[in-house]
Amino acid sequence: xxxxxxxxxxxxxxxxxxxxxxxxxxxxxxxxxxxxxxxxxxxxxxxxxxxxxxxxxxxxxxxxxxxxxxxxxxxxxxxxxxxxxxxxxxxxxxxxxxxxxxxxxxxxxxxxxxxxxxxxxxxxxxxxxxxxxxxxxxxxxxxxxxxxxxxxxxxxxxxxxxxxxxxxxxxxxxxxxxxxxxxxxxxxxxxxxxxxxxxxxxxxxxxxxxxxxxxxxxxxxxxxxxxxxxxxxxxxxxxxxxxxxxxxxxxxxxxxxxxxxxxxxxxxxxxxxxxxxxxxxxxxxxxxxxxxxxxxx
Amino acid sequence: xxxxxxxxxxxxxxxxxxxxxxxxxxxxxxxxxxxxxxxxxxxxxxxxxxxxxxxxxxxxxxxxxxxxxxxxxxxxxxxxxxxxxxxxxxxxxxxxxxxxxxxxxxxxxxxxxxxxxxxxxxxxxxxxxxxxxxxxxxxxxxxxxxxxxxxxxxxxxxxxxxxxxxxxxxxxxxxxxxxxxxxxxxxxxxxxxxxxxxxxxxxxxxxxxxxxxxxxxxxxxxxxxxxxxxxxxxxxxxxxxxxxxxxxxxxxxxxxxxxxxxxxxxxxxxxxxxxxxxxxxxxxxxxxxxxxxxxxxxxxxxxxxxxxxx
Amino acid sequence: xxxxxxxxxxxxxxxxxxxxxxxxxxxxxxxxxxxxxxxxxxxxxxxxxxxxxxxxxxxxxxxxxxxxxxxxxxxxxxxxxxxxxxxxxxxxxxxxxxxxxxxxxxxxxxxxxxxxxxxxxxxxxxxxxxxxxxxxxxxxxxxxxxxxxxxxxxxxxxxxxxxxxxxxxxxxxxxxxxxxxxxxxxxxxxxxxxxxxxxxxxxxxxxxxxxxxxxxxxxxxxxxxxxxxxxxxxxxxxxxxxxxxxxxxxxxxxxxxxxxxxxxxxxxxxxx
Numbered sequence: 005x006x007x008x009x010x011x012x013x014x015x016x017x018x019x020x021x022x023x024x025x026x027x028x029x030x031x032x033x034x035x036x037x038x039x040x041x042x043x044x045x046x047x048x049x050x051x052x053x054x055x056x057x058x059x060x061x062x063x064x065x066x067x068x069x070x071x072x073x074x075x076x077x078x079x080x081x082x083x084x085x086x087x088x089x090x091x092x093x094x095x096x097x098x099x100x101x102x103x104x105x106x107x108x109x110x111x112x113x114x115x116x117x118x119x120x121x122x123x124x125x126x127x128x129x130x131x132x133x134x135x136x137x138x139x140x141x142x143x144x145x146x147x148x149x150x151x152x153x154x155x156x157x158x159x160x161x162x163x164x165x166x167x168x169x170x171x172x173x174x175x176x177x178x179x180x181x182x183x184x185x186x187x188x189x190x191x192x193x194x195x196x197x198x199x200x201x202x203x204x205x206x207x208x209x210x211x212x213x214x215x216x217x218x219x220x221x222x223x224x225x226x227x228x229x230x231x232x233x234x235x236x237x238x239x240x241x242x243x244x245x246x247x248x249x250x251x252x253x254x255x256x257x258x259x260x261x262x263x264x265x266x267x268x269x270x271x272x273x274x275x276x277x278x279x280x281x282x283x284x285x286x287x288x289x290x291x292x293x294x295x296x297x298x299x300x301x
Numbered sequence: 302x303x304x305x306x307x308x309x310x311x312x313x314x315x316x317x318x319x320x321x322x323x324x325x326x327x328x329x330x331x332x333x334x335x336x337x338x339x340x341x342x343x344x345x346x347x348x349x350x351x352x353x354x355x356x357x358x359x360x361x362x363x364x365x366x367x368x369x370x371x372x373x374x375x376x377x378x379x380x381x382x383x384x385x386x387x388x389x390x391x392x393x394x395x396x397x398x399x400x401x402x403x404x405x406x407x408x409x410x411x412x413x414x415x416x417x418x419x420x421x422x423x424x425x426x427x428x429x430x431x432x433x434x435x436x437x438x439x440x441x442x443x444x445x446x447x448x449x450x451x452x453x454x455x456x457x458x459x460x461x462x463x464x465x466x467x468x469x470x471x472x473x474x475x476x477x478x479x480x481x482x483x484x485x486x487x488x489x490x491x492x493x494x495x496x497x498x499x500x501x502x503x504x505x506x507x508x509x510x511x512x513x514x515x516x517x518x519x520x521x522x523x524x525x526x527x528x529x530x531x532x533x534x535x536x537x538x539x540x541x542x543x544x545x546x547x548x549x550x551x552x553x554x555x556x557x558x559x560x561x562x563x564x565x566x567x568x569x570x571x572x573x574x575x576x577x578x579x580x581x582x583x584x585x586x587x588x589x590x591x592x593x594x595x596x597x598x599x600x601x602x603x604x605x606x607x608x609x610x611x
Numbered sequence: 612x613x614x615x616x617x618x619x620x621x622x623x624x625x626x627x628x629x630x631x632x633x634x635x636x637x638x639x640x641x642x643x644x645x646x647x648x649x650x651x652x653x654x655x656x657x658x659x660x661x662x663x664x665x666x667x668x669x670x671x672x673x674x675x676x677x678x679x680x681x682x683x684x685x686x687x688x689x690x691x692x693x694x695x696x697x698x699x700x701x702x703x704x705x706x707x708x709x710x711x712x713x714x715x716x717x718x719x720x721x722x723x724x725x726x727x728x729x730x731x732x733x734x735x736x737x738x739x740x741x742x743x744x745x746x747x748x749x750x751x752x753x754x755x756x757x758x759x760x761x762x763x764x765x766x767x768x769x770x771x772x773x774x775x776x777x778x779x780x781x782x783x784x785x786x787x788x789x790x791x792x793x794x795x796x797x798x799x800x801x802x803x804x805x806x807x808x809x810x811x812x813x814x815x816x817x818x819x820x821x822x823x824x825x826x827x828x829x830x831x832x833x834x835x836x837x838x839x840x841x842x843x844x845x846x847x848x849x850x851x852x853x854x855x856x857x858x859x860x861x862x863x864x865x866x867x868x869x870x871x872x873x874x875x876x877x878x879x880x881x882x883x
Contacts, residue, residue: 331705334707335710338697338701339697339702339714339717341694342694342697342757343698343717345753345754346720346754346757349750353732354731356735356738357731360734418622420620432631432634437859438641438855439834439854439855440830440831441838442855444845449652450640459640459654490630544722545722545723547724547784555716572822582730
């Protein structure tokens with residue numbers, strides 16, 4: 005994978021965005037750039053502000069301060085229906101009074117494509133999500149997985165610049181969820197559209213994303229590639245949220261030649277590469293070590 | 302990346318209004334949308350309910366001068382409404398009948414609501430539907446048919462005579478306050494059953510089991526848990542029945558005879574034949590004031606002594 | 612369930628059935644007298660006839676009253692449903708200052724004695740010098756029907772999954788377009804139920820019509836006039852029977868649409 009970096013052109017530029025609901029601060033000045041064609045995840049426990057951020061990008065709410073640019077254009081005052089983003093809702097929000105094809109064609113009407121072209125694009129979108137031939141099905145006759153695919157097709161058929169996914173897999177059972185993780189990733193590669201995924205499931209984020217923003221309490225605690233997050237979490241909180249880990253209290257004995265020598269009570273002295281040590285490791289400091297490689301001990 | 306010192310600016314410096322301020326900023330455009338949306342029905346109610354009610358109050362201080370209204374302020378109408386023997390009698394009787402109707406309706410309704418909430422099993426919706434159906438048939442005719450049932454040669458008398466229970470037709474059934482109470486209790490039944498049912502079905506079954514587990518028998522459990530928790534429904538039912546029945550016109554007119562006439566009949570006469578709208582208005586305002594204070598007193602008593610959960 | 616609770620259930624059921632008989636007693640008499648071959652409404656019954664119905668057929672005044680009532684009922688149903696949609700939409704979707712008192716005020720006619728509503732409107736109309744007509748009746752009926760429309764539509768709007776409307780906006784539809792393409796179709800059963808209920812209430816309403824109608828009587832006002840004449844009563848019973856059937860048909864239709872509304876707007880749950 006040669007995708008994890010910030011060199012791409014930013015398609016979504018989030019600049020010091022803050023948002024409160026009543027006296028609850030949902031976002032406390034969040035900044036991040038999401039690159040073009042990137043699979044970007046907002047990961048965090050419920051209430052951390054990740055869904056709020058997604059809804060601000062979609063245009064369902066306006067930030068109290070700060071701004072969001074999409075493809076270089078400021079979005080302040082632009083309503084959701086005029087933004088080049090589309091969303092897959094947590095509930096999928098499949099229109100119950102329309103069949104599958106009508107659902108997928110919903111947003112195409114404004115483009116005035118003509119009946120043939122609309123039909124062609126709908127069929128194409130349905131084929132893309134493996135639902136070819138399901139067009140005439142009533143939406144109430146769909147399984148959870150099928151609903152999710154319809155929601156995807158309905159959003160992708162409009163060729164948005166950014167596809168927003170709000171916990172799209174949370175309603176599925178475990179097996180289907182794992183299958184869809186792979187499939188979503190494949191789909192994203194195939195269409196080349198930027199995906200922004202909101203999830204509270206660390207495995208899901210680690211498997212699918214190019215980069216992940218881990219959020220706590222309305223702030224981004226760490227924004228990095230899955231690899232970096234896993235190997236070098238910046239704090240104990242991030243580490244414990246990312247995975248099942250062991251924590252050791254350790255004292256740094258010395259740093260030399262790219263190695264850090266530490267002393268872990270009860271285990272003795274261990275040398276680890278400096279690249280894997282938590283930031284700020286210096287001789288004489290007591291600190292906590294939590295990393296995947298420490299598990300090898 | 303994220304700086305802690307970047308919350309929405311200046312919001313905390315508002316002193317006393319800090320609690321309200323973020324709310325209004327959140328709902329800023331939402332509040333406007335909501336008010337815009339609600340304005341057609343609200344303005345309609347203001348123009349056709351609030352304004353007319355104010356008008357009634359105003360007019361009650363005026364005097365009818367044959368075909369025109371004398372707009373000088375006077376309390377004469379109220380003096381007449383409160384001192385005239387007949388008016389006082391009708392007012393007291395209206396309240397008394399309404400209280401009887403309320404008590405009868407709520408007492409009769411409670412077991413039904415209880416049955417539907419706890420013992421109707423899967424046919425709750427059917428029972429509720431069956432209870433509301435008669436309410437949708439012509440009110441006038443329902444009242445009139447009670448006259449047929451309660452009359453001298455009515456269904457009830459013929460039935461009772463047929464069973465050999467009475468020798469002569471009962472005469473206390475029709476053309477008096479009893480008939481009014483029975484008929485109104487019938488007409489308002491669904492309005493009493495539904496709120497009580499809602500309150501009962503909201504009760505957490507766990508609480509009932511807890512009471513039983515803590516040693517309450519069925520009766521204590523009912524008196525100490527079920528009844529207090531269903532009081533909001535009972536209060537709502539009582540008010541929903543009491544307030545409108547005071548002003549009922551059709552029932553006293555059809556089945557009340559002269560002993561069963563109520564205040565609404567008098568008000569109608571003032572606006573009609575007697576052509577004394579100010580006196581009619583004064584009677585209407587007085588009736589509403591009395592009913593209103595009864596309702597408030599009732600709610601206060603309930604809150605004070607029954608401590609029903611809000 | 613214990614034996615005691617079962618016994619209690621049996622007693623309650625017996626009571627409930629008795630209560631239903633009490634509730635239905637007057638209604639059940641209607642068909643008896645409507646088809647009773649007698650000039651008076653009294654027992655004993657005298658055999659079967661349909662002649663009371665043919666009397667109705669030959670009474671032009673009645674036909675006018677029916678027409679008046681239909682006119683008032685249809686107008687009331689439309690207006691109160693539109694107002695109900697506004698109020699229900701506002702309360703289900705928006706938070707705004709004064710929401711509770713405003714909605715409470717709109718619901719107020721539900722607990723006011725109808726004679727107060729009637730008298731108040733009469734006073735204002737007379738003061739404004741407006742002539743009483745079928746439209747003045749409509750004004751009053753809309754006032755008392757809007758709370759019912761609101762109650763029905765509010766649950767329809769509350770059941771509507773908000774993300775459906777957001778999805779529509781997200782897919783590029785405007786707010787107005789969303790209302791017509793998503794919101795309205797999904798609450799349509801509620802709208803129809805509201806129309807039917809408001810129509811039924813208006814059709815049956817007497818006091819307000821009695822006070823506010825001019826020279827054109829509505830059906831209940833006409834019936835009120837007939838109740839004074841003993842000779843007219845059998846045909847009034849026949850008329851009542853027709854009304855009963857009609858009300859029941861409307862009520863069943865309204866119930867059907869209300870349930871469909873529940874299913875449709877709440878239809879998000881099942882994955883099957």
